[in-house]
Amino acid sequence: MFDLTGKTALVTGASGGIGGEIARALHGAGATVALSGTREGPLEELAAALGERAHVVPCDLSDAAAVDALPKRASEAMGGLGILVNNAGITRDGLFMRMSDEDWQQVLDVNLTATMRLCRASLRGMMKARWGRIVNVGSVVGSIGNPGQANYAAAKAGLSGLTKSIAHEVAPRGVTANMVAPGFITTAMTDKLTEDQRAGLLERVPTGRMGEAREVAGAVLYLASPEAAYVTGATLHVNGGMAML
Amino acid sequence: MSDIADRVKKIVVEHLGVEEDKVGNSASFIDDLGADSLDTVELVMAFEEEFGIEIPDDAAENIQTFGDAVKFIEDAQ
16 A cells, blocks of 8 residues: 555655654655755765665755755656655744744744745646645644744644645645644654653643654655545644644 | 747647637637636646746736737747
8 A cells, every 4th residue: 555656755854853754654655755954964864775766955945045946956856746745844942922033934934934935836747747745744733832832833833724725726636735743753852851841741642652753754655645635635633642633 | 820829729729628719819718718727827837838938927917818828928939
């Protein structure tokens, strides 16, 4: 099941924990992948580990011109672009009353505006091919909010409206647009939590554990697959039950 | 009919699945040829590719008929 042989996928934030697993999952299903991120070293390492059908296309998502050009670069490297996974994201946490314009803007630029640009620039080829998959990685906090993350939650909630609107517009052309919304996932970022912080978080998760990056990747793989052709505008929550939406 | 008009007509006929004789100069893509707004975006994309030109969004909005398209492309060549 979930055979992506002959498909081409661009994954942003592929140097991170979740993005790396997404790239592995898509590649493992037979797709050719283009790995994007700001840190070239980890991208090259991942590409080397994957072997054939893996390309590295570094990009700074805060650079609008570079973002606009990324889908074309990926498409040229892979010979097409059928699957776009917008996984990259940054946080600039802080209490909302003290949040600077800069922290607000940076998070919106990378998490929401860059995704919009990548979707826009990728759709041309998908429309022509009459096949395409956009999977935007959101967050549970986009639905339920989180203290200290007003900017991040706003950006992720914005992705939801963006994804659904795109889904409406391109559905007649065989292109779907969906979201995967992770909850607490084990990554380098969450490894920095103290034991107390971790225990506090887990009290809110019925499953009683953090999620694994590959569990997010599995959801992305499904939505990218031919089997998910009739699923569009949806959000697949991968959060251990912490928010049953 | 010019070579450009012939090529534009071919694209319109293929893309919208209409009879060639329906595609007159004043034929509106949406009102006369059954295109929806997504079709018009795709037609402009197809013209750009066929003729190797860029059609800016504000110009694309003014391309409503077959004649509009031919004229824009002739001017752009």
